[in-house]
Amino acid sequence: MHTAFTRGPVADIFSSYLVAVSLSAASELGVLDALRQQGSYSIEKAGTDGLDTRLVRQLLVTLSWAEIVEVAEDKAVIGPRFDQAWDARGYFYWMVRGCGELFSVLPGVTRTRARVGDYYTRDMRAVAVGSKLIGETEVEPHFVELLGELDYKVITDLGCGSGQRLIGAVSRRPGVRGVGVDIAPAAVDLARNSVEQAGLSDRITMVSGDVRNLEPLPEFADVDLITCVFLGHDFWPKTTCVEGLRKLRTAFPNARRLLLCDVVRSEEPPGADTTIFTLGFELVHAAMGVYLPTRSEWYEAFRESGWVLNGERDFAAPPLGILFDLSPES
Structure with a gap:
């Protein structure tokens, strides 16, 4: 035996x-x-x-x-x-609570004939909470530092999740207003509750919408700073990414800066030094049929969509995370 x-x-x-x-x-x-x-x-x-x-x-x-x-x-x-x-609890919560149901049906979603309509389910509230915890180690401190250096009056957070980033940005700047955008009703409800508990309902507005296909709205007219964290890969593949990034320039006509943070696809085979999150992030998005771009592919999309790269910052956590600092091409 x-x-x-x-x-x-x-x-x-x-x-x-x-x-x-x-x-x-x-x-x-x-x-x-x-x-x-x-x-x-x-x-x-x-x-x-x-x-x-x-x-x-x-x-x-x-x-x-x-x-x-x-x-x-x-x-x-x-x-x-x-x-x-x-320190790693957010990654486990994201994986188990947020994506557990998707993992359980992997054989089914691997069959292309089953990929019709909403063929998978994730707990988007749990994904938002997990993402918040993941971002607290390095991403948010970098954002706080960078936002402190920028002059802005109205900030929008695309894929705002729990709303904590927006709450922090607004509460640190008296007079600044915020607009949160998320496609998931559960995340929007979570963010609205968080905003209300923070006493900022008069300064932060929540909007339900698909960030890949935003049209101009009155709430967007005065936005001068856009942030987008852990969501950029949802713009892909490249053709839709370029179009979506172009639409951001139209939807937010007065935006002077776009801070886009995302995790890029690994270009190395997995091994003993493979970092936490890397395999899970790439497996989940493959199961959802979402294309994950490499760093160089992002550069191409920025050039073709009319965004100029001012600089970038790399993160150790989440692994392969990058913050792109962009401005609209004049």
Whole structure:
């Protein structure tokens, strides 16, 4: 009997999947937050919070396999890999909660005859939350720095997701107004709630729309700064990307700057040094039929659509992330 697979690398792949699922769940349930704040977590107290203590224990036991926590009796404490898991929690939430249903139907969506209409589902609220957490490590600090150097009166965020970027940009500048645009109703609702909680409903407007095909609206007339984060690949393939970028110039006639941040396609084969997110990001978008451009392909699209590249910044997290600083061609 060939039973070598029951231990070792292949068995670890199986267990690692379950760790990813448990890490995502622990993040959503607030278990990771409690561990981060207190250094320990009472499994018994989970019951008073309305959680199934047996399941919570099993989630933590699964995380202990990866040394993220250590479990003893009715308590869990942070393990040697907790800090890295905390920093990476957005990636796991994006993958498991946001894209889990898509992964479960991969055989079906691989068959081209099944690719009709809305042939896949993702939890776009979870994608927005995961993307927010992913961006907090490097992307948002870069944005805060760059926005501090720019003069703008009205900012729009394309694919605004949870709305946090827009809220930050507006709250840091008295008198500045904002417009959020997102195609997903769940993300728009999440952003509206966030804006209301921040007390900025009088300064930030939310618009439902497809950023690839925007027409001029009264809300867009005075926008002088456009931001677009983790959404640029949705403009592709190239013909639609060029057309979509041209339409941005028409929809936002007074825009003087476009800050476009996206993750580009890897041009190296996967190996021991393959970074987190890279395989997942590329697999998910292949399943959705979305083309991922390389850096050089973006350069071509900018030139052909009338946007001038002022500069760019590379990110370590998310891996292969780039912030393009663009201005409309005069």
